[in-house]
Amino acid sequence: MSEQALDTPAHEFELDRNGFWASSLVQLTLARCRLFFREPEAIFWIFVFPILLAFGLGIAFRNQPPEIPRIGVVGANLAKALGTGKNLSVETVDRAAGELALQTGRIQLLAISTPNGVIYRYDDTNPDARIARLVTDRRLQTSGGRPEPVKTINDFVRERGSRYIDFVVPGLLGMNLMGSAIWGVGLAIVDFRQKKLLKRLVASPMRRWQYLASFVLSRLLMLPVEVVVFLAFAVFVFGVPLRGSIWQLAILCVAASLSFNALGLLTACRARTIEAASGLMNLVMMPMWILSGIFFSADRFPDAVQPLIRALPLTAVIDALRANMLQGTGFAELHWQLAIMAAWFVIPFFIALRLFRWR
């Protein structure tokens, strides 16, 4: 490096301009990411809240272990004959205590040994009590020497993917992709507009499309963190299956995020205040929260409105995510959903670009 180059002001001029980091698109995207990560509330709503929600729903709708019938037995010999096994909980009691336990539901059946045989006292309208009667009687007869004429084998089926938590995780993922994109893009834009920063930006040589693109880029950068953390939680804690191709799942998430970003841009393209924008965003998202099948299947709505519901972006996203994760469906069978997502990206983005209020 020559001495002269160090002394000329030109050196000063060129210093910042070179390189990737000095490009305006990178700087705009960087600013977006910084503003996002310096806002603790945003981090809670986007990263922590969905996990808490999934955890709560997972606990509430968890599959219970099989119930073991509890019975009381009057008579030591009878108790010995029934023995203790994993399918039956046997308690030796006297008659009075046994009656009390039966009345309060602590046991489902009271077996009383009499010289004429065994009396079962139980409520025959209660399914649990009937199961207790069957299990108790079978064990008693077998221990009494009754042979089993037909040999049977138990093959338990507890299929992953058919539980409520499996159903709701793709729904929550779709809801989260929608919420983070629309809130993240919408509120940030209106905040800038309110602070007259948009006006200040267009007073500089900044290219306007780069400003809008920086939102999309920053959302895409955060997407892996958001999706991976949530899915990892669902897979490792609840054993939710990922049966489809992982890279197709990734593309689905990106496509979903893109279309919700565009919708966020459109929602915020005119609003001057945070209040107005919040109202508008709720108005846009509310129908989808209800109709798009986050917590229950969208099939429950009448046939007449089904075409409308299927055309909503969140319905397309959730249907595609469920098909990928639970049934392992490939893109070949998800044309319709992908087309809807693409339409919801392209059309709102260009309308937003046209209507956008820069001051």
Added chain:
Amino acid sequence: MSSSNHALPLSIRGLRKAYGDVVAVDGLDLEAYPGECFGLLGPNGAGKTTSIEICEGLTQPDSGTVELLGLTWKKSSAELRERIGIQLQETQFPEKLTVEEIVQLFRSFYRRGLSVGKIIETVQLTEKKSSRAGGLSGGQKQRLAMACALVGDPELLFLDEPTTGLDPQARRHLWDLVEDLKKAGRTIILTTHYMDEAERLCDRVAVMDHGRIIALGTPRELIATIGAEQIVEFAVDGVGADLEPEALQNLEGVRHSRLDDGRYQLSVAELHRSVPELFDELARRRIKLTELRTHSATLEDVFVSLTGRNLRDE
């Protein structure tokens, strides 16, 4: 390129802009010369901000033409954005970004310009470069806005009310900064409703009222137009109903007299002749003087003599 080098930094012809029934700018003609600091002075609502935002290409005029550096917004908006610097009246920068990050961001929009460190040094925020914008004082925020206007090393700089809302010390600090920029040869267009600011910073001033220019010239020339170098202000005991301001006009050296809110104001050429005359007159009328003040005529007095109103009335 060569033609635009010799062009005037700013040339406005017949500018007009109305918002509904309200005419904000009513036929404005202006020129600014290379290297000068040109001030648009007037009360709030005079049309200063609308005028400057039309010049900045942020507002469309209803009619009239604007040329900056020999270029028009219609044909050369991309080039103009690179060559001018703008500070708007009420920009709030993102509170959670640091000074350095904000300047770096704005720097990235320009093809050429100063280094981030150099700009921050120019506006004297080096010690604050890692502080978030939300934690800056009013004066520091205003200097940050100035930094963002300077990043592209502009030939022409627009400053809209740069010191409004600042405490006196912060104002003086900003004035020093503007003076340094003037010395560096930049053309500066600024709006203000502070007389002292215009007098101190501007080479030439256009006084605006109701969307029109009512006076144009150097501060010294404008002050000379009221034909007086000194202003005498006084108040008298009682309502002073029997002392008409017109009666004082006959005193020696008094060019103009008015009564405003119980205070008399005389524009005089020479204090040492007019003040004794005033004392004699009051003594003759047995009126007791309760307050007397004199000062050199300012742009404020120019505005008062042109409109009959004080600048801060609105």
